[in-house]
Amino acid sequence: MDVSRIVGRLVGVRQHVVDPGGGGAPRVPEPVAALVVGGGIAGMSAAVVLAERGVSVTVLEAAATLGGRLGAWPETLADGTPQAVEHGFHAFFRQYYNWRSILRRGDPRLGFLRPVPGYPVVSARWPEEEFGRLPPAPPANLLALLLRSPSVRPRDLRAMDRDAALPLLAYHPVRTYAELDGVTAEELLDSLRLPDRARAMLFEVFAHSFFNHEAEMSAAELVAQFHFYLLGNPEGLAFDCPDEDHATAIWRPLARYVEGRGGRVLTGAAAGRVERGPDGWRVTTADGASYAARHLVLAVDPPALAALVAGSPGLAGAAPRLVARMPAFGVPGPPYAVARYWCDGDVDAGRAVFSGVSRQPTLDSVTLYHRLEREARRWAERAGGAVVELHAYACEPDVPADELARRMWGELAVLWPEAARLRIRELRARVAAQAPAFGPGSHAGRPGVRTEAAGLYLAGDGIRTDFPSALMERAAATGIVAANHILRAAGAAAEPVRSVRPRGLLARR
Ligand SMILES: Cc1cc2nc3c(=O)[nH]c(=O)nc-3n(C[C@H](O)[C@H](O)[C@H](O)COP(=O)(O)OP(=O)(O)OC[C@H]3O[C@@H](n4cnc5c(N)ncnc54)[C@H](O)[C@@H]3O)c2cc1C
The missing domain is CATH 3.50.50.60 (FAD/NAD(P)-binding domain)
Known part of the structure; x- marks a missing residue:
């Protein structure tokens, strides 16, 4: 072990x-x-x-x-190819004990789940931060993250308000809510006094994954999720994804x-x-x-x-x-947007299957479906292309899905310049507001x-x-x-x- x-x-x-x-x-x-x-x-x-x-x-x-929200339905592309389109990419974390036990009813060995190596966070301003490949269990994973992260230096840790950080390590199902439910996640993160880079690369991507803006999300919920994903389970931030739709x-x-x-x-x-x-x-x-x-x-x-x-x-x-x-x-959380692009050409071979994105106005994540699911892979091999999905987890209200898709693609091209050279053959874009606030x-x-x-x-x-x-x-x-x-x-x-x-x-x- x-x-x-x-x-x-x-x-x-x-x-x-x-x-x-x-x-x-x-x-x-x-x-x-x-x-x-x-x-x-x-x-x-x-x-x-x-x-x-x-x-x-x-x-x-x-x-x-x-x-x-985990659904999938059949669609036909203009070239006549049938493709299953999904409500969006999902990470199946290893500590999803109850969900995995239900999934075993359909496939006792969970053979359809494949590990997704690495979990990079990319930004236009700072070098990539890697959340994957950490020791699996806490507290070693947190220590390793802080020690190896280029976003926090020892003097940042010394300058940080360690008392303000303690609640993140002390999740309690009653006390955490009594003490922090009236405070916003943004206020809690402000109180840590982290340098901007550490906050952006280590905390914000995580906070965005819950389909709520930090300024409108309870700090108690952020603490609960920090515990659930990083500090309470022996599997760490590791996840798998289906290799079929x-x-x-x-x-x-x-x-x-x-x-x-x-x-x-x-x-x-x-x-x-x-x-x-x-x-x-x-x-x-x-x-x-x-x-x-x-x-x-x-x-x-x-x-x-x-x-x-x-x-x-x-x-x-x-x-x-x-x-x-x-x-x-x-009243749901803010709208989220999902856009899937079938493109001529591919992004660089070294790009991760799934990347979190920090500090872009709209874009929060990128998934390379043609390196993940069978049907998309087959289409990409035949067409010499790529199937890319972009997500925004908490976007501006009242913006049409196609406009959000256009913005997200523009933001991807800032992060990955080769994306600007791809021709988009087909797009399926959706915006919805169904996530809990x-x-x-x-x-x-x-x-x-x-x-x-x-x-x-x-x-x-x-x-x-x-x-x-x-x-x-x-x-x-x-x-x-x-x-x-x-x-x-x-x-x-x-x-x-x-x-x-x-x-x-x-x-x-
Ligand atoms: C883009 C995106 C990415 C996500 N990524 C992740 C991830 O990586 N990891 C993760 O853990 N979670 C992720 N989630 C969250 C996850 O999808 C949800 O937490 C989960 O699917 C919620 O399931 P549910 O059964 O509670 O609700 P839902 O999936 O919303 O199911 C409710 C169902 O009720 C039906 N319904 C509504 N009204 C009626 C009615 N009147 N009569 C009959 N039926 C009705 C709806 O059609 C729907 O099928 C993501 C969500 C989205 C949108």
Whole structure:
């Protein structure tokens, strides 16, 4: 075992069990039905666990394809080539224990995931900073990063306000929010008194990955994510990516898995209204169809949840606290943009598959799909080209997708001059605002999985967990927690839930 992992284990950096699961029958003893609204990670994770235990589960997904923000759909390029286009590149971090356990249902060996070596951050002003290839476990990874980083010199560390930095090492699920939820991430970073370069290259790219502007994001959330990604897990900042598009690698296998266990997965089924009936819950879809079940999991993104609750007047009596929380919860974070470019010619051979970008006005990351996924690779080999995807995680509102794509490409050409010489053959550009906002002071009003109404649960990456989690992992974990409530109520064994070290290395008990 790696020395950093041994040291890490000695200080409790390992996989922790939040819920051991079990405790009931392998299958529900009596027939029981559940509805899941939303076929993204959260909804499908709930459906997988419920279907395995014999719950008669129906997933209602509004879109034509599964996956939500991890979705993929077929498109045809002008040259007639079919290409799966995705909602965007995703990094599957190694400490996504719950999401990986769901993915194993579709592929027990996770053979579709390939390690992505390196995680460079590039900027126009400073040399590249490498976040990959660190010792995997804390505290060695943090020490190695600080010692080897060209962005921090010993005198910068001496000048930094070390007291202000302590909260980053002392994540606590209650105290961190009590002390820092009212402060912005920007204020916390200002208080560290880091030189501009260290702040830009080491912290800002990280903060941007959560789809919130630093000035509008809670400092407590930044501390929680710093812990979840860097300081609480023995795997470090390492991640893998599918070598096939997300529909082929993930959604078709998971849908087959649920259907093979008696579940139903319906696409093009947008829930419009939810009401409580004498025996549970009823969901009416936009086409007038109606579905009933004892249990209901609402696994939709925050604006969709607020819209669904607003369209369900009956919930005012059944779940008044949930209804009251929705106007604030339903306001998403800033828009994000994703643009995929099919180009003639390639970027330099040494460019990384995935790079974070610091201090460009729009661009936050670059992915080379033709070095990642099979279909894009085949197109690029045939056409002598490249398939490049650019992301902006928190952009200016009200700017059309094509304009954001134009800006991002211009910014890429500043960082990688060879990009200016590529001819763009095709472009697919999108802008959306569906990510949860983690504004200062938002923690107290953030709903958890369980609601005040019996049999009604929430899941998704905006839903609160009592253990460290984020993004895809939070979506999967809340889906499993929702399923566990249903399984326990029905007398069936629950699914284990795992997490990274529950508190920071310096958190007092
Ligand atoms: C560009 C981009 C890059 C990202 N990169 C990463 C990454 O690298 N790593 C990472 O961990 N996370 C990443 N994320 C975040 C990740 O995608 C999300 O955290 C995760 O997919 C959220 O899953 P979810 O199930 O909570 O929500 P969603 O994926 O939003 O799923 C909700 C589903 O509900 C459906 N729905 C909405 N309303 C209704 C209705 N009324 N009736 C029926 N269905 C409805 C939607 O169509 C959708 O399918 C990224 C996100 C984006 C946008």
